[in-house]
Amino acid sequence: MNSKSEQRVTKYIFTASFLISTITLVLLAVRLPLRSYIAASCLFGAILVLGYISIGFFFDKHRRLAGLILLVSILNLILVPAEAILRLRGFRYESGIQFGYPRPYQFTVFESNEKLFWRFPPGQPGINSYGFRESEIERPKPPGTFRIIFIGNSCTYQGHPKEIERILREKDPGIECLNFANPGYTSYQGKVIVRSYLDELEPDILVVSFGWNDRWLAYGTVDEDKVVTVSQGTTARAVRAINSNWRFLQFLRKVFSPIFGAIEPLDQSRVPPDHFRANLETIGRECTNRGIPVIFATEPSAHERYGVPDYVVISKYAKNKEASLVLLGRYNDIVREVAGGHDGWHLIDLDAMISDRDDVQALFTGDGLHYSEEGLALVAEIEARYIKEHLLEIPER
Numbered sequence: 001m002n003s004k005s006e007q008r009v010t011k012y013i014f015t016a017s018f019l020i021s022t023i024t025l026v027l028l029a030v031r032l033p034l035r036s037y038i039a040a041s042c043l044f045g046a047i048l049v050l051g052y053i054s055i056g057f058f059f060d061k062h063r064r065l066a067g068l069i070l071l072v073s074i075l076n077l078i079l080v081p082a083e084a085i086l087r088l089r090g091f092r093y094e095s096g097i098q099f100g101y102p103r104p105y106q107f108t109v110f111e112s113n114e115k116l117f118w119r120f121p122p123g124q125p126g127i128n129s130y131g132f133r134e135s136e137i138e139r140p141k142p143p144g145t146f147r148i149i150f151i152g153n154s155c156t157y158q159g160h161p162k163e164i165e166r167i168l169r170e171k172d173p174g175i176e177c178l179n180f181a182n183p184g185y186t187s188y189q190g191k192v193i194v195r196s197y198l199d200e201l202e203p204d205i206l207v208v209s210f211g212w213n214d215r216w217l218a219y220g221t222v223d224e225d226k227v228v229t230v231s232q233g234t235t236a237r238a239v240r241a242i243n244s245n246w247r248f249l250q251f252l253r254k255v256f257s258p259i260f261g262a263i264e265p266l267d268q269s270r271v272p273p274d275h276f277r278a279n280l281e282t283i284g285r286e287c288t289n290r291g292i293p294v295i296f297a298t299e300p301s302a303h304e305r306y307g308v309p310d311y312v313v314i315s316k317y318a319k320n321k322e323a324s325l326v327l328l329g330r331y332n333d334i335v336r337e338v339a340g341g342h343d344g345w346h347l348i349d350l351d352a353m354i355s356d357r358d359d360v361q362a363l364f365t366g367d368g369l370h371y372s373e374e375g376l377a378l379v380a381e382i383e384a385r386y387i388k389e390h391l392l393e394i395p396e397r
Contacts, residue, residue: 135178
């Protein structure tokens with residue numbers, strides 16, 4: 001093939017490759033108008049125009065680059081349209097699941113931790129040195145401070161402790177409410193928080209709310225037996241980001257999963273019922289040994305009244321909708337039993353107070369378990385009222 005013919009073929013392949021890529025990326029950006037997709041569409045469009053104009057120059061001045069241009073064009077034609085189409089179809093295959101939540105791709109937001117499994121990276125804006133989205137904690141506790149610490153999952157993480165703080169400060173400005181909840185946490189992680197940090201945090205009251213993630217199906221092992229390898233280096237983060245965000249690579253894993261084996265959830269919860277009970281009792285005893293009152297809260301939802309959403313089964317959080325409802329009731333009953341069996345352990349039965357209300361649907365987001373703004377305000381009001389009426393004995397200033 002002579003030089004002119006070779007240049008023409010390379011130009012055709014390059015143009016077809018980047019034109020198809022640009023079109024699929026534009027479709028993706030139109031369907032899902034994220035800034036990253038819009039930027040990718042513009043970038044590939046610019047490469048298409050500039051490459052079409054400059055290929056002749058490369059052939060004349062840098063003929064050896066022609067082969068590289070051809071290779072890049074072929075790889076682009078294979079990878080980029082496939083990636084865009086998979087994203088358009090909402091494809092995701094997570095072959096490295098260790099928990100129902102967080103999924104592997106969400107560990108680009110969190111960092112691995114040997115004790116807690118994951119947390120937010122300390123040092124980032126709004127993250128304290130413990131890895132929670134909370135202000136830095138004054139240690140030792142300043143004189144005149146009445147400190148209430150909340151531990152729990154994403155429902156507590158949503159932020160109602162700050163509204164409780166606002167309400168209680170009307171009674172005493174020295175009250176502070178600290179949110180030590182993280183998305184996906186179970187009572188096992190709550191037990192770790194208490195054993196690791198209770199002495200240095202010096203709470204006057206501890207509020208405990210777990211259950212949702214405890215009853216979700218486990219992957220690999222239950223939480224008690226889980227081992228998390230900590231790899232926080234730049235390379236490890238990059239590899240994790242590629243593996244969890246590159247849909248084409250996930251597609252290949254799915255294709256070959258019959259050979260390598262697909263990861264499926266176990267036939268038991270992340271924290272089985274007997275472990276759940278033991279974790280809550282350990283948290284209670286740790287508080288009692290230090291003279292700290294502890295409040296256990298049940299978890300309400302709209303599921304009993306309006307049904308379990310499809311995503312619970314599709315995401316393999318539960319075997320089926322019926323099993324999810326049974327476990328919802330069972331774990332809340334365990335909270336009631338634990339709180340009622342010991343002096344100095346308190347119960348706020350949010351499930352009984354909220355789940356059967358006529359306006360329950362308005363109190364939750366579409367998933368039926370996370371609170372709406374109205375729901376957050378109601379939970380804050382209920383918990384603040386209980387604390388004021390039963391536990392708020394503030395020492396003389």
